[in-house]
Amino acid sequence: MGKKEKLLMNRRTWLGGTLAAAVIHVQTAWGKSIQIPTLSSEDDPTKKIGPGPSKLGKRSLFEHPVRKPSDISSRTPLQDLYSTITPSDLHFERHHAGVPVIDPEKYELLIHGMVDKPMKFTLRDLKRFPSVTRTCFIECAGNFRTGKEEMTPQDILGLTSQSEWTGVMLSTLFREVGVQPKATWFLAEGSDAAVLTRSIPVSKGWNDAMIVYAQNGEAIRPEQGYPARLLLPGWEGNTNVKWLRRIELSDQLWMTREETSKYTYPVKDRIRQFSFDMDARSIITFPSYPANVEPGWIEIRGIAWTGRGKVHRVDVSTDSGKTWNSARLQEPVLDKAHTYFRYLWHWSGNETEIMSRVIDETGYMQPTLRQLIDARGVDITGYHLNPITAWVIKRDGSVKFKSESWK
Amino acid sequence: MQKAKGKIGFKGFVVIASGVIVVTLSSLYNRTTLLHNAKLDTSRRTTDSLTWPKTFGYGRVATTQDIAAWDIDIQPDGKGLPAGSGTVHEGKVVYLAKCAACHGAEGKEIAGQKLPAPALVSDTTFQGRKSNTIGNYWPYATTVFDYIRRSMPYTAPGTLTNNEVYALTAYILGQNHIIKTDAVINAQTLPKVIMPAKKHFITDDREGGAEVK
Known part of the structure; x- marks a missing residue:
């Protein structure tokens, strides 16, 4: 070991030891205590050589964005993100029987039913087809929680995430197998222990559906469907079947459990099903609980999206919904994608409510909870519920969720 | 030009989505196929030097046992x-x-x-x-x-x-x-x-x- 190397080794060991020894406890967004390192005055970074190159990068010792898991899902920390791509390890999770382990060498996708030529494709086969990359959100159809003031964007709306996906257009595979004209629906089936299934209109397959095997430039994560999943841009998350093993073409649908007893919701005295499109919605992610703000200039930031095309406009109100002004949208505004918005505001220090509403390119404006109740009745559930959500800025600078109940 | 194109595409999609619900089988298929082919034609001419083959020949025919x-x-x-x-x-x-x-x-x-x-x-x-x-x-x-x-x-x-x-x-x-x-x-x-x-x-x-x- 050379002198310089030895010095570096010592430096690294010493650095690690110091950092491990000096920690402070901080509260995370939901009140859990975590430890973060502190630096002493001896740790002037311009006076010490830092660690050298490594095989795998990692986050700064000072950054701790984490998902928030429950028994059945795990939520993206929207309040910790500065733009619209969700880091892959923070993409929300929702699965119905755990995350399967699938050997990519044994993976096969079967396409059969009303096709001229039933085919099986290995992962290698799928990767040989002409590929496409697109950025879009995936959002769980049941993405809304309310109930208390101390809720973060993650708690309220953390079941939405955005990635840059790469794969093969489903239309390319439809041509390869020769989908027959009389086929109107296809079944998408996963190879998890739920063997989850959904019926999808064939038109979506021809339009913009994809079989994707990559997420943000690398192989898709296990929680997102490794080694390959269905991607239906703008459609409810559950239809984007993960760990996809089979597609069957038919002239009738299936009425699977996930499209009858689940992912359906009361509208007046009826149960509405097949709400494929995710309705337009937005949320201010800064300032939001548990942030504290000071009087003066505040750049209000957040995300807006719609499953029916592009975000046309985002309005922000800083006076509890009395007046609205247009926010700046971060270009490029992509189709069926989280769109970042910003609105510069001067806070006087008086208590107020801030909120956002999105207008999509179909002319749809994100409604209030009251409007949704008036349209659907009081038995509404969390499925496809997209009300305007507001934050209360208290005089002491604390930010609280304006929790509205409807029953 | 870009914007107008996107709008047409979106309108087409809305029509298709409603078509599925009422299940107008053949007309639906024709409409989507036309739309799809029109899209593919454009991208093919501008990005690929060769037109796409009728089949790529990847994968294998599924047997009745597979199915x-x-x-x-x-x-x-x-x-x-x-x-x-x-x-x-x-x-x-x-x-x-x-x-x-x-x-x-x-x-x-x-x-x-x-x-x-x-x-x-x-x-x-x-x-x-x-x-x-x-x-x-x-x-x-x-x-x-x-x-x-x-x-x-x-x-x-x-x-x-x-x-x-x-x-x-x-x-x-x-x-x-x-x-x-x-x-x-x-x-x-x-x-x-x-x-x-x-x-x-x-x-x-x-x-x-x-x-x-």
Whole structure:
């Protein structure tokens, strides 16, 4: 070991030891205590050589964005993100029987039913087809929680995430197998222990559906469907079947459990099903609980999206919904994608409510909870519920969720 | 130019989505195929030096064995239902052995007790129901068979025989008073069972626009 190397080794060991020894406890967004390192005055970074190159990068010792898991899902920390791509390890999770382990060498996708030529494709086969990359959100159809003031964007709306996906257009595979004209629906089936299934209109397959095997430039994560999943841009998350093993073409649908007893919701005295499109919605992610703000200039930031095309406009109100002004949208505004918005505001220090509403390119404006109740009745559930959500800025600078109940 | 193009594409999509719901089969296919081909033509000419082949030749033709091994789905008309049968009484035995631990002794909601899995049994009254069960909420009986066979029991999915699945289906439908206690459930009888909740289901017809619905 050379002198310089030895010095570096010592430096690294010493650095690690110091950092491990000096920690402070901080509260995370939901009140859990975590430890973060502190630096002493001896740790002037311009006076010490830092660690050298490594095989795998990692986050700064000072950054701790984490998902928030429950028994059945795990939520993206929207309040910790500065733009619209969700880091892959923070993409929300929702699965119905755990995350399967699938050997990519044994993976096969079967396409059969009303096709001229039933085919099986290995992962290698799928990767040989002409590929496409697109950025879009995936959002769980049941993405809304309310109930208390101390809720973060993650708690309220953390079941939405955005990635840059790469794969093969489903239309390319439809041509390869020769989908027959009389086929109107296809079944998408996963190879998890739920063997989850959904019926999808064939038109979506021809339009913009994809079989994707990559997420943000690398192989898709296990929680997102490794080694390959269905991607239906703008459609409810559950239809984007993960760990996809089979597609069957038919002239009738299936009425699977996930499209009858689940992912359906009361509208007046009826149960509405097949709400494929995710309705337009937005949320201010800064300032939001548990942030504290000071009087003066505040750049209000957040995300807006719609499953029916592009975000046309985002309005922000800083006076509890009395007046609205247009926010700046971060270009490029992509189709069926989280769109970042910003609105510069001067806070006087008086208590107020801030909120956002999105207008999509179909002319749809994100409604209030009251409007949704008036349209659907009081038995509404969390499925496809997209009300305007507001934050209360208290005089002491604390930010609280304006929790509205409807029953 | 870019914007106008996007708009046309989107309008087309709305039309297609509504077409699916009313199931205008051939016209729908033609419309989507035309739209699709038009899109492909544009990208082909601008990005690829060669036109796409009719087939890439990747993958292999699936054998009947390949398909049979995975083709487990059931459709509302009974397509896909296997041979075999089961009765309410046979189902009770299977239920107590393999389902009751999570769904409760009778599959019913028990006041003050949180079961590991949802209640399956209730009366068939839709209005004022406390929870969604197979009796008051499920619109198709074939879904019961399909779902049990593909994913139950939760800790040992895919282990039931077809006769066991038929028997469990019979037992659950019987408990919900949808079929008689002496009924035999098989590929012929199951699709004929009319579920009480079916009449309450409607298909989403929203297509965007200003209306909140």
